[in-house]
Amino acid sequence: MTSPDTSVPGASALRQTGRLFTLAASVVALTFRRPFQVRELIQQFYFIASVSILPTALVSIPFGAVIALQVGSLATQLGAQSLTGGASVLAVVQQASPMIVALIISGAAGSAICADLGSRTIREEMDAMEVMGVSPIQRLVVPRVLACVGVSVLLNGLVSVVGVAGGYFFNVLMQDGTPGAYLASFSALAQLPDLYVSEAKALLFGLIAGIVASYRGLNPAPGPKGVGDAVNQSVVITFLLLFFVNLTMTAIYLEVVPPKGS
């Protein structure tokens, strides 16, 4: 159905948002409908993992270190040196790790997904599938989105570990922190819900990256340039959404879950 011509400012943005949510809803609904595309899912999972593991690991070491150093020096100034470990762990696990994962999933995997779906769309492969009674969303989009989500959640664990280890290393080696105090402050400040919210964020960010990339890939402007633009936009839109969603989730979490020790 073509949309009516309206000149209300913002109408087109609203329409796009509506379509994005429609796609998200269909993806969720079709995830549970047979036939399940297991092979495609495994292929995509493997592909996304292979393009994102190395960059993620490489980014998370310096990132963990930067946070540890910054928090460490601040804590020293405030005279709370013994809490450095817990504070930097919270920053890494809750904020840095899901964000790093999401940026890399969107930059490395989302762009590839968008380019792939986009070139298929302009070659009419999507139309061809629909004509043959196969839903491209079920067949191509669902496995990609699920793979994005799965890899995000798993990578988030990796980043948390690597980031915390990096922080520990730099704090103990370069700022003369004591290993015992660093570890002891973990349990003083951090709690299990911190890890849960971190994984929940990673899951949601992976979902957003996958859906936005697929949405732009399914709706490129005509021609090869349209696909290029779509890839570009999908990454930018994902970044914007991620920071906004992260803000919301963080605010809600801090309201709902009482900080440890209070």
Next chain:
Amino acid sequence: MGIEVTVEGLSKAFGPQTIWRDVTLTLPAGEVSVMLGPSGTGKTVFLKSLIGLLKPETGRVLVDGVDMVNDPDRKVFAMRKKFGLMFQDGAMFGSMNLYDNIAFPLREHTRKTEKEIRRIVLEQMDVVGLLGEERKLPGQISGGMRKRAGLARALVMDPEIILCDEPDSGLDPVRTAYISQLLIDVNARIDATMLIVTHNIEIASTVPDNIGMLFLRDLVAFGPREVLLTSEEPVVGQFLRGNRHGPIGMTEEKDAAKLEEEARAADTLGPVRPIHIPPQLRPSPGLPARAAEARHAAAVDAILPTLSHAAQHAIRENRAHLNQTGGLT
């Protein structure tokens, strides 16, 4: 037997641009029809509307009681399985080789074993002359081969309605003749309702039972082949002769001043080619006669007295030719 497709008052626009409006026609069950039209008149859009990929703003497309335009997706999807669509560029899946491409609908929609699938796929690849190319990727073959592969993929499910988007574009005249024969043979074998969209006069004048023509946002004509080929309508005549005499210009409709000027300088426009009406193609030897031939003949007989003299003459000529080469069934 094929299914009748009824199009009623169909209009399609993209934003402010009207593609065509109020198109009404019937593709008779099992018959072969051709839709002619200059490039950019919305022939592809028409095919996609028939199958429900694009949704025209007004009108209906009725196939076996299902309205492909307005009915819920569930019904439209189910009905699509009776269609085979050959895309203009083949629309093969770039990541699969030809064999897997052609086997795709069978693997998705049937419980056939790999052995049966192999038999059907190789048979269809043989029919379109692609045997031996199974392992090639769509990117490694020529445009004409991609088209034929697209036709094979459209045929594996034994569709009851076949839509072909410019089966000839990118093919040389010999290949075009082969594909014309191929389309008639397919019709003889499975008696599917067929609509071929093209601007190739060779195909239009030898293959179909009916011809329609889209021009300047309207369906200017639709009727039996001989009626269109003998039409006095300037647009149809110009298109069939393929010259610059007439209302079709390089871009849109010519304006009146331009037409007048041309009338004065008529001899600079090149010779006016007379339209020759060849006999309709018949199925290859060994195949059954086309079941639609008799139905079409009966339908034409019913309106024969209302047709122009030239059309009646052409129809009688064609009948005489058919009788010589095997007779009406």
